[in-house]
Amino acid sequence: MKRKSMLALNLALVLGVGSLYSVTGTAKAESIDEQRAKVQVEIQEANKEINRLQNEKSKLVDRIVNLNLAITDNNNKVEETKKAIAATTKDIKKLESEIVVLKERITKRTSLLEERARSFQENGGKTEYLSVVLGSTSFSDLIGRVHAVTTIVQADQDLIKEFEADKKSLETKQTAVQDKLAELEDTQGELAEMVSQLKDQKVQQGELVAKLEKEAQANFNKKGELEQKDQALAAEKIRLEIEKREREEAARKAAAEKAAKEAARKESKANETKSTKRASLNTDNSNKSVSESAAGNKSNSDSSRNERENDNNRTEAPAPKPAQSSGGSVVTVGNKYIGNSVYVFGGGRSQYDIDNGRFDCSGFVYWAFREAGIDIGPTGNTDTLKNKGTRVSTSEMQPGDLVFFDTYKKDGHVGIYVGNGKFIGSQGSTGVAIANMSSGYWAEKFNGRVVRI
Template sequence: MKKAIGTVVTTGALLLGTAFMSDSVNAEELQDVQDERSAVQENLSDAESKIADVMIELEELNEKIESVDEALGKNERKMDDTKQEITHTEEEVEEIDNEVASLEEKIEERKEILKDRIVSLQKNGGNINYLEVVFGSKNFGDMISRVSAVSKIAESDKKLMKQQEDDKAEMQEKKDAKQEKLSGLQDMKTELEGMKQTITDQKEQNEADKEDLEAKKQDLKDMKAELEDKDSSLASIEQELEQRNNNDSDADSSGGANDGASGSSSSDDGDLETLSKETSTGNGSYNSAIDAGFTQTGTPYVWGGKGPGGFDCSGFVSWAYGQAGVSIPSSTSALAGTGSSVSYSNAQPGDLVFFDSNGSNGHVGIYLGGGKFLGAQTSKGVSVADMNSSYWSSHFSGHVRRVQ
């Protein structure tokens, strides 16, 4: 697209130079400008379409960013809950360890009890062997007592050992359950950390994509603005080429005998000094603005120029009235609403007249009376033009404003 813009600028400049240096412009040159302008407008439409596409992409990307932010928030909350549960489970494991320590103390106490009983039995029977205890009795009654004692001790030992084993099993079961839960929580924490990193990476990528799209959008907007400037410049060139073609056609049809007649479309066909005097009637501000304007006759046309070294149409009108002490805007759009509206049939010297040669009311000049106006024309700069010529009459919008 930038290549196309460069082509437009180069071609436009060459055509403009050719148009200004030549007394006549042929239809081929006008067609070239129109073709170039069509190319610019096509590129302008393409840029606008791409801007619209980028805006849609940005909207979708913003939705993705919002979704990722929401997922990241959920992940953070889940991570906090998991960490709290891990801490709570670790505390429970610590409590089980304390309980284990307490059970181990009880088991040691039971071991001591068993040890004491065995010692007592050894004192009575001389050995840990139960048969020896029984057969070592002195008489039948002593044997019965010993058998009963051994039986009770054995039963008690059996119960103590079973309780000990049950306590150990219960303790181990609790500890295993808590360790399994803790392991699961640690795995969940690891998984959440991985998810967080993935979501964070996606968020960073989305933000980077957004920056790229914003930059692309700005480039397209800059390109659009540049294309609009080029289209406006080409429109002015096209306007001048059309005017020159029409003027040449008028000259060819009128013949040499009519050169210098009052219907001429150029200021060269009349005496500017005489015309200036003829318009010096009426309001003083108008006279002063017109007089100031005539001093700039021949000043070249400059796009956006506000003088005094160069003017565009609205810049010239604003400057001329400024010399008369009247401040008015320097853009055609603003000038189109300045002062009060009057009909062309009631137009007086000093009124502003508008033409649709560069868009609606896109060209403006100062009315001089007799169907003539003074303005900054694209090809000849500040000069007098005839509103009755084929070109200006076909572009006159009928819009007239009286400054005061």
């Protein structure tokens, strides 16, 4: 009996220790699973942030490509303008040279005409010509002298007319070329300003891309650290599971050895013990079956009750409302280009420009009004826009009015007033954007011209 009691005690201790290890290992494994679940969520969030940053970077890279194309186009136009200015300057120099030669001829002719005028005055006007005629020796000589005098007089008159016509023609051409030169110089100044702004914008976009790359790299690093942490937790879980199995196997072997020894010494008693245990096990299984059956019935009852309650509480979902459509307003129709457009001098005049968000200030205004269903004629420039519609005072300014700014020239920039001291337009440094005209740069450039279409 004593040995039997000791055997039972040892077996209980082994099984108890095994259970303790099992419970402890299970608790640790569950804790690791919870930690891994949290890490997995963090990894997913990191992936989402990486994808977001990559999408933003892709958009910015596309915008930089468009900026580079715009810079190239504007630079080409600058070069074309320079060539036109050079050609115009050459024409002016040629005209000036011709004017110098003409002035020399005019000076000589003027001296001759003045001398003749003095002679006419001293001899009573046409006396000299009359003496020439009267001094003829024959009728044929008279006819010749009259023809000669008439030719001289006509020549003098033609000379004066040609001089005046040539002088007027040269002055007209010179004025026209100088006006054209002034216009080209204004254009060159605007283009140079736009190219400078676009280059600045390119630098800013490049800095933003670098920032996004830095953030993306930081997220990649964070993701790598989280994955390493997850791998370490997975390895730790495997180690705990191996230790658990080893402990369970050791406990099982110890119990089996002790049970075998006891069976060898007291086979009959062991058989009795086994019978007793078998009966007890059957009883437990029976009780367990009864309990599980009762629990199952209760679960089914609860499920049926919950379904009835859900049916009673269920209400019909409201039908979705149809989407409402509305026409674009001149002050909002251009919002789709904010952040994805570039300033190109002369832009907005072709479908390619419109599809790719390439506008100058006046091209954008004409496009916006057409999109809003308002035809203000063929696309022109700021000078044509300021003469359209009706001019109103700044105190009467309303959304949709045109506002003008003195940039590289008077009324050199135009936009559409949107209210609250702001306007939308294609700006050199930003492309299509909403800007503040109540303070800062645009407040300084606003000249007070407001036109209502």
